[in-house]
Amino acid sequence: MLRRLFPLLSALIAFAAAPPVAAQSTFDRVKSSGVVRVCIWPDYYGITFRSPRTEQLSGLDIDLSALLGRQLGLKVTYVDSSFASLVGDLTGDRCDVAMFAIAMLPQRMERLRFTRPYLSSGIYAVTTKSNPVVKAWADIDRPGVLVAVQAGTFMEPVMASELKKAQLVKVAAPATRELELEAGRVDVFMTDYPYSRRLLDNADWARLIAPPKPFHVLPYAYAVKPGDEAWFTLMDGFVGRIQRDGSLAEAARKHGLADIVAP
Secondary structure, eight states: OHHHHHHHHHHHHHHHHSOOOOOOOHHHHHHHHTEEEEEEOTEETTTEEEOTTTOOEESHHHHHHHHHHHHHTOEEEEEEOOTTTHHHHHHTTSOSEEEEEEEOOHHHHTTSEEOOOOEEEOEEEEEETTOSSOSSGGGSSSTTOEEEEETTSTHHHHHHHHOSSSEEEEEOTTSOHHHHHHTTSOSEEEEEHHHHHHHHHHOTTEEEEOOSSOOSOEEEEEEEOTTOHHHHHHHHHHHHHHHHHSHHHHHHHHTTOGGGBOO
16 A cells, blocks of 8 residues: 555655746746737827827827837737726736836835836926916915816825815716816816826817926836836836937927936
């Protein structure tokens, strides 16, 4: 009986002593599949924007993600995401990297790995040219003023903390801040520099209000899920390369974002 059990016991001991099989790295997987999956927010004008008329994608990070694909010799596929779903989309393996100017918030940095910054922006205000209430930055935090933020963006916690007298209105998709503003349901909305370009380029009724001094400036970077050092190093190296070789500066000029390129 013991003689018959000996081979089985030996096999079990050898299996227990064997080192664990290393998980396949993201880079190994994308190389074997030939595809890198890039999370984007398709409503981010100038960054990753899908035209409602043509369905075509355009923006700084559409150009740069295409460059990443060419340098890696891989096909790029885009996965619709948002700031609200970003963490789950990356950690749940819906995409390999998020490339849509993601602010490096402390709560995001606790759960994701960020490359070196490539852009930075503070908060700006957008109102209508005819709004009788908000004429200047000092008019925003006043009683009765309705201040909109897009739910899930970094402006939400910032403005929740900053506003003392005005009322904060959180706008959740599919509603948008500009539609709420144009319809008169809010007086002003808070945004960053890239998104403000959408209205200034396309809506003659919109007016940008800049703060008297930089307001909550944050660095923007690409994000990956933690725990994969090789993939992080590749993505961080890509950012360093486009900063050095001028690709980032060229794409930023093309999309009107040269003023917020990180040094």
